[in-house]
Amino acid sequence: MMKKFRNNELKVAVVGASGLVGGELLHLLEKRGFPVEELKCFNTGRKIKKVKFKKKYLTCRPLSFAELINSKLVFFASTDEVSAKYAPKLATAGIWCIDDSSKFRMEKKVPLVIPEINADRISQKTRLISGPNCTTTAAALALWQIHRKFGTKELRFATYQSISGAGRGAIAQFEKEMKEYLKKGKISYRKNKYFSHPIAMNLFPQVGDFTNGATREEIKMNLELKKIWDAPYIKISSTCVRVPVLRVHSIAAWIQTEKKWHIEELKKVFQKTEGIKFSDREYSTPLMSQKRELTYVNRLQKSHINEREFKVWISMDNLYKGAALNSVQIAEYLLKKRYLD
Numbered sequence: 237m238m239k240k241f242r243n244n245e246l247k248v249a250v251v252g253a254s255g256l257v258g259g260e261l262l263h264l265l266e267k268r269g270f271p272v273e274e275l276k277c278f279n280t281g282r283k284i285k286k287v288k289f290k291k292k293y294l295t296c297r298p299l300s301f302a303e304l305i306n307s308k309l310v311f312f313a314s315t316d317e318v319s320a321k322y323a324p325k326l327a328t329a330g331i332w333c334i335d336d337s338s339k340f341r342m343e344k345k346v347p348l349v350i351p352e353i354n355a356d357r358i359s360q361k362t363r364l365i366s367g368p369n370c371t372t373t374a375a376a377l378a379l380w381q382i383h384r385k386f387g388t389k390e391l392r393f394a395t396y397q398s399i400s401g402a403g404r405g406a407i408a409q410f411e412k413e414m415k416e417y418l419k420k421g422k423i424s425y426r427k428n429k430y431f432s433h434p435i436a437m438n439l440f441p442q443v444g445d446f447t448n449g450a451t452r453e454e455i456k457m458n459l460e461l462k463k464i465w466d467a468p469y470i471k472i473s474s475t476c477v478r479v480p481v482l483r484v485h486s487i488a489a490w491i492q493t494e495k496k497w498h499i500e501e502l503k504k505v506f507q508k509t510e511g512i513k514f515s516d517r518e519y520s521t522p523l524m525s526q527k528r529e530l531t532y533v534n535r536l537q538k539s540h541i542n543e544r545e546f547k548v549w550i551s552m553d554n555l556y557k558g559a560a561l562n563s564v565q566i567a568e569y570l571l572k573k574r575y576l577d
């Protein structure tokens with residue numbers, strides 16, 4: 237079989253390999269034929285955990301700076317604290333770091349990258365690269381070409397965010413609550429670090445902690461989207477909701493543009509946007525969209541409130557394009573530019 241990538245095989249490390257995003261990173265690196273010579277997997281080391289890569293089982297090890305610094309490329313998929321402790325030092329030492337945590341996303345010197353939109357922010361000097369929050373990625377990617385062609389004035393989002401967005405432990409919490417509900421017909425909520433209400437048979441307008449009435453997710457959507465599009469003037473208003481869906485975030489989006497459009501023109505732009513699949517016949521659901529690399533856009537309609545406003549429905553796998561796939565695509569861009577030689 238012909239090799240997809242011509243580069244030499246690389247020493248790669250995945251921090252958080254035993255987590256949800258880490259697991260998908262390994263899967264996608266293998267599936268997309270990323271040239272890995274040696275893979276090192278790290279986690280807390282609290283329990284022995286094995287992960288599978290190219291038919292081999294690897295044991296995750298506790299983090300060690302000495303081991304990380306021997307890598308060419310490090311994927312961070314663990315916590316803000318871990319990224320803060322290791323990524324800047326490694327980047328200064330010349331190691332390429334792709335970070336899925338939120339730690340550096342809003343730092344001026346750190347590019348916040350969705351390759352289909354702004355890979356050009358990456359240079360030989362930017363050794364630390366952030367991937368955006370998963371909901372932001374869905375909205376930014378889906379609406380990017382519309383923004384380029386018609387300009388964006390205002391954006392409104394209502395999100396329907398899956399449990400896996402809060403990590404592996406949140407899924408375990410959901411399963412425990414579901415079992416209790418099916419056995420006893422009720423859920424006795426106990427305080428936990430994932431959610432402030434039961435998530436089984438429920439939903440709530442809270443994703444992350446509150447600051448002045450807005451949740452962390454709502455603030456991230458606002459700030460990160462403006463940074464990615466380099467459009468600080470856009471007005472953005474979101475309500476982010478956690479729903480009892482295992483995987484895939486959905487968004488109802490209202491877009492008010494600067495320029496006039498005809499609905500057929502919007503369709504054409506969506507049909508040509510890289511990374512999305514537009515349909516004017518069928519709508520997307522989480523089950524249909526999971527483990528898919530594309531972002532689904534449908535239910536395009538005029539809003540009937542403002543003549544320059546339309547609305548769409550967006551579905552995106554938060555663990556794929558919302559995290560792991562985006563990071564792998566950043567790494568592929570580094571390969572293409574020969575930054576990893």
Ligand SMILES: NC(=O)c1ccc[n+]([C@@H]2O[C@H](COP(=O)([O-])OP(=O)(O)OC[C@H]3O[C@@H](n4cnc5c(N)ncnc54)[C@H](OP(=O)(O)O)[C@@H]3O)[C@@H](O)[C@H]2O)c1
Binds near residue numbers: 257
């Ligand atoms: N889930 C999503 O949809 C999504 C989307 C975008 C970005 N992200 C970001 O991606 C990162 C990972 O999220 P996730 O959903 O995969 O979380 P997760 O399922 O909870 O996995 C966390 C991983 O990090 C490891 N870890 C935690 N603390 C560590 C420490 N002190 N030292 C070393 N390893 C440590 C865990 O190891 P153990 O197995 O030993 O516990 C596990 O492998 C987070 O920063 C998150 O904000 C997630």
